[in-house]
Amino acid sequence: MDPMVEWIAAHALRLWALLLLLALLTGDLAWRHNARWQRHALARGHAPIVLRWQVGLILLLALALLFLAIASAIAGQPAGELARFDADLAESLHAQLPLPALRGIAVVTHLGDQWWVAPASAVVALFLLLRRHWRLAGIWVVALLGILPINGGLKTLFQRVRPLHDHGFIVERGWSFPSGHAFGSIVFYGMLAYVLLRLLPQRFHRATIAAAVLLVSVVGISRILLQVHYFSDVMAGYAAGAAWLVLCIGAAEHLGRPAPGVRP
Numbered sequence: 001m002d003p004m005v006e007w008i009a010a011h012a013l014r015l016w017a018l019l020l021l022l023a024l025l026t027g028d029l030a031w032r033h034n035a036r037w038q039r040h041a042l043a044r045g046h047a048p049i050v051l052r053w054q055v056g057l058i059l060l061l062a063l064a065l066l067f068l069a070i071a072s073a074i075a076g077q078p079a080g081e082l083a084r085f086d087a088d089l090a091e092s093l094h095a096q097l098p099l100p101a102l103r104g105i106a107v108v109t110h111l112g113d114q115w116w117v118a119p120a121s122a123v124v125a126l127f128l129l130l131r132r133h134w135r136l137a138g139i140w141v142v143a144l145l146g147i148l149p150i151n152g153g154l155k156t157l158f159q160r161v162r163p164l165h166d167h168g169f170i171v172e173r174g175w176s177f178p179s180g181h182a183f184g185s186i187v188f189y190g191m192l193a194y195v196l197l198r199l200l201p202q203r204f205h206r207a208t209i210a211a212a213v214l215l216v217s218v219v220g221i222s223r224i225l226l227q228v229h230y231f232s233d234v235m236a237g238y239a240a241g242a243a244w245l246v247l248c249i250g251a252a253e254h255l256g257r258p259a260p261g262v263r264p
Contacts (some may be wrong), residue, residue, distance in 0.1 A: 009092035020217050027213035048255045050197055056250040063243040070236045086230035093227055105222045106170050112181035117188045134193055143191045143248040151183045163227050172228045179229045182237025185219040188237035190245040204260035
């Protein structure tokens, strides 16, 4: 087995913590950039928006290319380097991760479960409707309802078998690529952050983005450590979910955007 893969598996928990830190720093950098742009927009007398259309278009293209690159790498025959890396990493994690750590990881992975996301989404939709935030409620419902058909359609298209594991903490059925937890968590927590950015005072925006980035990172990486998904499954789930998220937020920002001073 590749020594690099064995090293990654041996230091998986430390690497997880490092990746979470990097994700938080990246989210904070994005918040700083967006806050600076919004201040400039206000100074010019323009209504500040969360996602500029130019940035959204670049993100959509980049995410689509990333997903296609991953899909091509794992769907090719014979198996390429990425597929071999996936299999070796799953096997090495199976051999090296201690059961107590897996037990704890199995708890946090439920933050991306459908039984949690679905009722929480309904509560948020009801809150927005009761507060008469019609536009936010509409895009929230569209974004969350899109998770199952889009991710399910991609799983059916690729029909990748899940990695084998026998720890018993998590039992998953169905196809593996792309990860539904990665896709669903980035849409759910990303849209929740967008709604909160629109409703909360600006002093809460930094913490909102940090919390969303942390939760999305925790859920996705936990699927790899639990060996219910390959590494590429999670990365592809992130890419596809982020593309859908960008599309929904872009639509909310630029279609029927109210004039300055009018509540959404």
